[in-house]
Amino acid sequence: MDSLFSTGSLVTLSLILALTTVAPQAEARAFFVFGDSLVDNGNNDYLATTARADSPPYGIDYPTHQPTGRFSNGLNIPDIISEQMGAEPTLPYLSPMLTGERLLVGANFASAGIGILNDTGIQFLNIIRIGRQLEYFQQYQNRVSGLIGPEQTQRLVNQALVLITLGGNDFVNNYYLVPLSARSRQFALPDYVPFLISEYRKILVRLYELGARRVLVTGTGPLGCVPAELAQRSRNGECAVELQQAAALFNPQLVEMLGGLNSEIGGNVFIAANAMEMNMDFISDPQAYGFVTSKVACCGQGPYNGLGLCTRLSNLCPNRDIYAFWDPFHPSERANRIIVQQMMTGSSKYMNPMNLSTILALDSKT
Ligand SMILES: *[C@@H]1O[C@H](CO)[C@@H](O)[C@H](O)[C@H]1NC(C)=O
Ligand SMILES: *[C@@H]1O[C@H](CO)[C@@H](O)[C@H](O)[C@H]1NC(C)=O
Numbered sequence: 001m002d003s004l005f006s007t008g009s010l011v012t013l014s015l016i017l018a019l020t021t022v023a024p025q026a027e028a029r030a031f032f033v034f035g036d037s038l039v040d041n042g043n044n045d046y047l048a049t050t051a052r053a054d055s056p057p058y059g060i061d062y063p064t065h066q067p068t069g070r071f072s073n074g075l076n077i078p079d080i081i082s083e084q085m086g087a088e089p090t091l092p093y094l095s096p097m098l099t100g101e102r103l104l105v106g107a108n109f110a111s112a113g114i115g116i117l118n119d120t121g122i123q124f125l126n127i128i129r130i131g132r133q134l135e136y137f138q139q140y141q142n143r144v145s146g147l148i149g150p151e152q153t154q155r156l157v158n159q160a161l162v163l164i165t166l167g168g169n170d171f172v173n174n175y176y177l178v179p180l181s182a183r184s185r186q187f188a189l190p191d192y193v194p195f196l197i198s199e200y201r202k203i204l205v206r207l208y209e210l211g212a213r214r215v216l217v218t219g220t221g222p223l224g225c226v227p228a229e230l231a232q233r234s235r236n237g238e239c240a241v242e243l244q245q246a247a248a249l250f251n252p253q254l255v256e257m258l259g260g261l262n263s264e265i266g267g268n269v270f271i272a273a274n275a276m277e278m279n280m281d282f283i284s285d286p287q288a289y290g291f292v293t294s295k296v297a298c299c300g301q302g303p304y305n306g307l308g309l310c311t312r313l314s315n316l317c318p319n320r321d322i323y324a325f326w327d328p329f330h331p332s333e334r335a336n337r338i339i340v341q342q343m344m345t346g347s348s349k350y351m352n353p354m355n356l357s358t359i360l361a362l363d364s365k366t
Helices: 007-026 077-085 100-105 130-148 150-158 168-175 182-186 189-209 227-233 241-265 275-284 333-345 356-365
Strands: 031-035 106-108 161-165 215-218 270-273
Touching (some): 031 130, 077 333, 100 106, 100 130, 130 150, 130 189, 168 182, 168 189, 168 241, 182 189, 189 215, 189 241, 275 333
Parallel strands (some): 031 106
16 A cells, blocks of 8 residues: 655655744744733832832732732733743843843733823822823833844834723723823813813824734723722712713724724724723623622722722732722723724624734734
């Protein structure tokens, strides 16, 4: 009986197999992250601010079991996206470890407390506002140019995946921070939202000018349903109406703005991730997702563990995997995994105009 393969083609075949298993490693695309505490990997640990997740029990389920500055018991959304891409997690831009080859993985510029507007999060003092995050992105590119030259740098940036998460704080830590806040006296909510969207648009245009070509833009989650708002604004455990209203106005206008930018550019640069739907799935039916509650935070105090900060003195649940919320504002690692799963494979209800697995497959062909 004839052998199916000659010895020569067997060797060729195993060589091809060897090459294909090595290639993704060498060509892992860079990843850049901008935004607020939902995506900060630890920049604020290097700043004089009160918006820091730098003490236990933050990080209790992180591989090192130490706080890292992430607002999570373990991994956060960018970490899990990196994992899905088969890449190392991005380092905070301010980390002294971010040098040499590590720069080629990308960088995380996010800073807890910031928003679209400069006056969002002023109570946190020294945080990296979005304009500054973009300046750092430019500085990053100059540093990488010194390493691999300007053309390769441009390629690395153009081929990178970018994530930007903004907007929640413009409501929670600005418009609704105190009764009669300056912005709420200046704008009625239906006028504030278009103002935010027009400012956000400028930020995204700048990101495009700086070379970003695949940008995942998350809308705000269900702001009124987080334990902090249940504790402060809800009598019976229903999601707080004003903040839900804000998110319901913001998200569709964001999707429309992104669609407008894409048609001006003539390509699908900006991808909308519907964080509202992604979160509402497990908030409305926590049991279906293996959570015992979506109202009570794992770490905190007061009603719903929603008051104050998560500290060593707070209540702490023994099993973080069965809580949708880790602290009064931020999802647990398990909830973050559900969110990223929808980003990867979700239908157009979640990802517009396409999901991340489609993007990764598309971009790997070009
Ligand atoms: C925010 O602050 C930066 C830096 O001071 C400034 O360049 C930018 O114009 C400000 N943005 C707005 C909308 O005022
Ligand atoms: C999302 O990804 C899955 C593959 O994981 C694919 O089957 C599906 O069609 C995609 N949906 C959209 C809307 O792109």
